Structures are given as C-alpha cells and as structure tokens.
Amino acid sequence: MPLDYPVHRRTLPNGLRVVVSPDHTVPNVTVNLWVGVGSRHEQPGGTGFAHLFEHLMFQGSRSVRSGEHFEALMAVGGRANATTWFDRTNYFETVPTGALELALWLEADRHGHLLDAVTQANLDNQRDVVKEEKRQRYDNQPYGTALADLYAAVFPADHPYHHPTIGSMEDLDAAALEDVHAFFRRYYAPDNTVLTLCGDVEPEQGFDLVGRYLGPLSATARSQRPPLPQLGPLTEPVRVERTEAVPNDRLHVGFRLPVDESAELFAATVALDCLAGLTSSRLARRTVRREQTATAVHASAWGLLDGVSLGFVVLDAAPGTDPADLESALVQELERLAESGPTDAELEASLAQSERAWLSALASQEERADLLSRYTLLHDDPGLVNTHLDRVRAVRPDDVRAATRRWLAPDSRAVVAYLAARSDAEAVA
Known part of the structure; x- marks a missing residue:
C-alpha cells in the first residue's frame, strides 16, 4: 500500500x-x-x-x-x-x-x-x-x-x-x-x-x-541544458594509490551507475547492499567475520541526475592484511553475485533496510521537506516520496543479477587505495 x-x-x-x-x-x-x-x-x-x-x-x-x-x-x-x-x-x-x-x-x-x-x-x-x-x-x-x-x-x-x-x-x-x-x-x-x-x-x-x-522576485534564471546522456561503465580498471599517515590501509572501490530513480539504479543498489551494504552482506560475513582480513566494510549508491550515478565500496584492512587480498575477495564476490544473483534472504534484508531508512526519513519533518524539494527540483514530482518504496519493492533477483553484470563488473571498477605509511622497521618485518 x-x-x-x-x-x-x-x-x-x-x-x-x-x-x-x-x-x-x-x-x-x-x-x-x-x-x-x-x-x-x-x-x-x-x-x-x-x-x-x-x-x-x-x-x-x-x-x-x-x-x-x-x-x-x-x-x-x-x-x-x-x-x-x-x-x-x-x-x-x-x-x-x-x-x-x-x-x-x-x-x-x-x-x-x-x-x-x-x-x-x-x-x-x-x-x-x-x-x-x-x-x-x-x-x-x-x-x-x-x-x-x-x-x-x-x-x-x-x-x-x-x-x-x-x-x-x-x-x-x-x-x-x-x-x-x-x-x-x-x-x-x-x-x-x-x-x-x-x-x-x-x-x-x-x-x-x-x-x-x-512572489515579487523576478524570474531571471538562464535556461539550463538538459541532463547529459547516460554514461556507460568504465571500460577498464582505474587505480590510484596514495601512501599517507592514515590509521590503516583502506580501499575505495567505485563504479558508474544508472541515473537517479531509474529501475536499474534500484537494482544496482540492492546488489551493493548484498555485497557490502548490510551487516549480513557477503563481504562482511567473509572478510570481517570469517577471514578477519577487514575491520569494516561499507557500500553506498548515490543517485545523481547528470547522466550517471555513483556506487562505491569501502574496505578497511585489518592489521597484517594485504589490501590486494581484500580487493580479490571483492572481485570474487561480485563474480558470484553476477552469476547466481541474490538469495531471497538477501533481497528481503535489502528491502527491509530500505524501508527502515525511508520511513525513518519521512517521519522527520525536516527530512520529509528535503525529499519533497528534491523530487520536485530534480524530477518534477514531489509525489514520488509516497511511491519510492513501491519501486524498490519491484526489484527482482534477475534485475539484480543483470545490474551486477552490467554496472558492477570487476573490470569496470576504479580503486582509490590509501596505504598507511610504514617505518623501515615495519617494512622489513
């Protein structure tokens, strides 16, 4: 309803x-x-x-x-x-x-x-x-x-x-x-x-x-260009490495995604939930709990308007872990998700998280006002606040599998690796 x-x-x-x-x-x-x-x-x-x-x-x-x-x-x-x-x-x-x-x-x-x-x-x-x-x-x-x-x-x-x-x-x-x-x-x-x-x-x-x-203010804005066409995924991996005085090695792994409020973006968002966006996600279970190679994992999907959105996964490496091993685990889990899609339990968990977050936002008068402004400015339809969850609920396992193959392919990733600077003694050890 x-x-x-x-x-x-x-x-x-x-x-x-x-x-x-x-x-x-x-x-x-x-x-x-x-x-x-x-x-x-x-x-x-x-x-x-x-x-x-x-x-x-x-x-x-x-x-x-x-x-x-x-x-x-x-x-x-x-x-x-x-x-x-x-x-x-x-x-x-x-x-x-x-x-x-x-x-x-x-x-x-x-x-x-x-x-x-x-x-x-x-x-x-x-x-x-x-x-x-x-x-x-x-x-x-x-x-x-x-x-x-x-x-x-x-x-x-x-x-x-x-x-x-x-x-x-x-x-x-x-x-x-x-x-x-x-x-x-x-x-x-x-x-x-x-x-x-x-x-x-x-x-x-x-x-x-x-x-x-x-009402007395004058209409003076210049006409704006329409949004750019949909930008496709990266055609090959991109890598940026920085060695700095940070607490631990951290990987940010980014992907281009479909534009805001599109059915494909909803499906890609569910895929990121299954991968790393839930406490029960695949990377959390594997790297944080079972292998203990990461101290934390996180995933987000940001819906944007101008021809592309952004999805990314953040992985914090545990002490002694080679960040390359974390990246390999992410690639393997993406390949599994693209092959078999989400389980019913994963799909249900993602929907439950989306519903909790959305209903919590709308329960706040300030956040509701913000969402009404957002949907009016960007999509010319403030009523989308009432139908957003219906579009999320429409996502099916095949949609998630297809979005993973299209938008979250390992070769379409951009990796920004922040590596902790180490002393000569640590490097030798």
Whole structure:
C-alpha cells in the first residue's frame, strides 16, 4: 500500500515551485529551498562557486546584516543551515508556526537581494572561510581527499561530476567580484528554485504567504541544458594509490551507475547492499567475520541526475592484511553475485533496510521537506516520496543479477587505495 503524505503543489507566476505538506503534530514549520545549482553547474576555472554561495547567503543582504539570518531565527527558537551538493544547493530552517513569516521574509531578502551585500571585502572574507573548511575537512583529515580522488577516477575529466563540491581554491582566488555576481544572477532566481513548507500550515495559507514574500522576485534564471546522456561503465580498471599517515590501509572501490530513480539504479543498489551494504552482506560475513582480513566494510549508491550515478565500496584492512587480498575477495564476490544473483534472504534484508531508512526519513519533518524539494527540483514530482518504496519493492533477483553484470563488473571498477605509511622497521618485518 503506498504511503499517503499530503502533497500540494503550485507554481507562482515568477516560476517558483511551491510544495506544501501539512503536518499539525507539532507547532512548527520547516522551510526548505532547493536551488538548481550545484558543483555540476560550474564551469572550468570557476569551481567552488556553488559552495561559496552557501556561505555568502548568511553574510547579509539588502535589509539583513551579516549573521542576522541566524540570529533572528535563533531568537524565536528556530534553527537553520545549508548544504551544497553536485545537483543543488539547499537552504532550510525550522521555526515555530508564528515565525513562519519571519523565515519567508529572510529568504526573500537574500534570494532576491543578496548582491547588495556581496562586496569585495565580504567575498575575500568568505574565500578565507572556505579555505579553512577545506583544510579542516579534506586536507588535514585521514582519508580526507579519498572521495575527491574517487570522483576524478570514476568520471571523465570533462564530466560535471569529476570535481568535488568544495571546488578549487585556485579558482576561488582567481575569481573577480563580477564573476561571483554573474554566477548568482545566472542561478539564483525563483524560476530555478523549489520552496517546500512542511509542518503546521494549511496549503492555501502556505501558498498565500510564499506568494506575498517571494512572489515579487523576478524570474531571471538562464535556461539550463538538459541532463547529459547516460554514461556507460568504465571500460577498464582505474587505480590510484596514495601512501599517507592514515590509521590503516583502506580501499575505495567505485563504479558508474544508472541515473537517479531509474529501475536499474534500484537494482544496482540492492546488489551493493548484498555485497557490502548490510551487516549480513557477503563481504562482511567473509572478510570481517570469517577471514578477519577487514575491520569494516561499507557500500553506498548515490543517485545523481547528470547522466550517471555513483556506487562505491569501502574496505578497511585489518592489521597484517594485504589490501590486494581484500580487493580479490571483492572481485570474487561480485563474480558470484553476477552469476547466481541474490538469495531471497538477501533481497528481503535489502528491502527491509530500505524501508527502515525511508520511513525513518519521512517521519522527520525536516527530512520529509528535503525529499519533497528534491523530487520536485530534480524530477518534477514531489509525489514520488509516497511511491519510492513501491519501486524498490519491484526489484527482482534477475534485475539484480543483470545490474551486477552490467554496472558492477570487476573490470569496470576504479580503486582509490590509501596505504598507511610504514617505518623501515615495519617494512622489513
């Protein structure tokens, strides 16, 4: 039986897509905006701009001083944050019902009039903030650049997903103030944005309030290109090795996958669950429990929009284990899965995990708002939140076997190996 969360949708004359999902269980409302700009929209020489604006959007606008967005919301018991990803930038706040108009006014001011506050001094300040974030989260963390290495290994150099969302510090240093202003004018407009209200608000009330505060904004976004054609699997293995001061040897093994919300992606996701995504997965049973050659295994599938998605497996080598043996075990289990497909128990376990994760996400007002924005921006259908599990349940063993053969073939893997630096004494031993 499908889920039945209420979903009401309307598009304002300026192109802003508005979704309202009433939920009166608690007296607050989540305001969630997805702007159709992420790192995949950046041009060569201009990487890092999408993430930079995640910071700039809290540094003041025409009628709001720097930092006041947070201060005003916290003063009424609200909370706010933002994230940047390949396909979008997300801004969100949860406020008591009586503060909804405040939240919408703040969003209208920064989405419509941010550039009044983006001065050279403000730009220079936030560039330094981004650089410090990169140092803390990427450069000075064990395995901190592993995913960036994986993107570069899995996706071609000219592909929009080749570079990470943090971008290039050299590109940010070279950016002139007008370059940054032009980026905002190109992407930050109501006709490139989805706004979702989830919580203690009725549909007509929500549409009226959004129209009052964001309706006057002008539709200025430039038309976007359609998503790229589906990118096929790698035609031969790719390998990147780094020797660093990390706690243990770790392998990241990546694969190109079908695009977001496709039937093949659901099947490939189940395959990755069977391989390494469950506590009962094949690699967990074999390498962690039986052979004790790994201390942990993990698998993920990230649905993306621009012609390809990403799947990867992470294996942490146990002390004394040759990482090559772990990689061989992964290859062997992939070949077995491609030959025989998942067992009924494995398929049931994968479905149970998907259901638990999905229902848990929808039970959270903030996560539900985020999913409604996602499906509206990327797939033009917020109602997919209610039917997602039906598509997951439709996956059959033959679908998993076919997806494994097509998308998870061993020769289609990209391996990023982080090897622990060893002393001369350890190397001799």
